[in-house]
Amino acid sequence: MCGRTACALEPSTICAKCQLNLRNNKEIGQPSWHNAPGGQKYYPSYNISPGSFTPVLVSNQFTDTKDKGHSLQCSFQEGKRCVVVVQGFYEWKVGIKKKQPFYFCPSNPDKLLMMAGLFAHNYEKQMYSYTIITTSSKGIMADVHSRMPIILDNDDDIYEWLDPAESNYKQAYQFLTDLADNLDNVSVIKYPVTSQVNNSTYNEPNCIKPITEEEEHKKMTKSYGSSNIMMQFLKRSNKDSTCDQTNPGNNSSYDVSHKNIDAIKKRKQINRIYIYIYISFIFNQKKIFITKHLLNLRLKFWHII
Incomplete structure (x- = not known):
């Protein structure tokens, strides 16, 4: 799940929206943008499919270290944590006749959706990859899919997840468990969108615009x-x-x-x-x-x- 996302913002806008403010009023500088190695670039899109480039936040102390292994467990134990940054993601609800796509995004339109993830760096292929950490669905996601991403709903959660110095991997696991137990309270909304998003090559602004099920039925x-x-x-x-x-x-x-x-x-x-x-x-x-x-x-x- 979470394989199809939307992030149609320019890099400068993403960096500005990713600036963190902590409870103790300590402000962390605005993140700097780095393209993927090998010359690949991020392209804004309303319909990002697996294999495409998606913005992620990582701690700078881990961007140039070699992986000891390629498994998710190695990335977790080594503190290779990241935050996957999107405007929202799509998920399909199975209906009587067809699957209806739903769009999940922050209730505040000025915010980005932050999801806990792990990353790895393949030096032979010069490729960074990431995975989104999921858990059992709760709240508004429960009737659409059995799994949902662990969402970091505030700046303190983002900072704690990104900084391995704050916790070792055992503490990080407990941190994720606590977040998973409270996912029914996250500030996320959902609404049905056009079935045109089913086509991974379709990239238009109406991908993320709400549509009533009656309108979709008439269209079909x-x-x-x-x-x-x-x-x-x-x-x-x-x-x-x-x-x-x-x-x-x-x-x-x-x-x-x-x-x-x-x-x-x-x-x-x-x-x-x-x-x-x-x-x-x-x-x-x-x-x-x-x-x-x-x-x-x-x-x-x-x-x-």
Whole structure:
């Protein structure tokens, strides 16, 4: 879970929003931005999928140390802790007919969502990677997914998690346990969003805009409309074709030449249907459904020839 996130902010804005203020009024300087090694860059996106680059906060005392192992346990024991920074994340709720995407984000629109994570550095591939720490779902997440990220809801929690000097890994484990027990009180909201976010290549601002389930239902009904019309048209065409072949009428001149003419007409008709279904595929993305009927049409055409 948490594999699909949104962070469409520029690096300077992210750094400004990540400045921490502690209870004792001690202010920590604004984080500095560093691109990933190897020349890879972060690109703002409303629809970030696994394998893409996501901003993370790390303590500077661990950015250049070598990993002793590649397991999560090694990262945890070595204090390789990070905070995954996003505007929000997506999760899908299983419905009666389809999965409905929901967007989870801070209740304060000026804040970023901070999730506890662990990071590792592969020196051979010059690649940093991270994982988000999850626990059993509570609160608003419980009816959507069985797992949820451990959210750091205030600056003190972020600072304590990032600074290994504050606690060893056993204390850090207890710290995470305490956070997990109180996740039903975090300042996070959820709302349904457009199903267009299902496509990982779709990157538009409306990905994170709320949509009512009624609006989504109307949209899906409209998208299926053209497919239903085509199905009715195909059934009618198949019926007419069957009548023409089995009952050519009293005209005894209905021979091979007439069949060839009918085949040419059928071919023109199939070309029109092919173009229509292809356009329908672009908008509705019904690849399996459409491909199936295209194959059926072609087989019928070859059979006539």
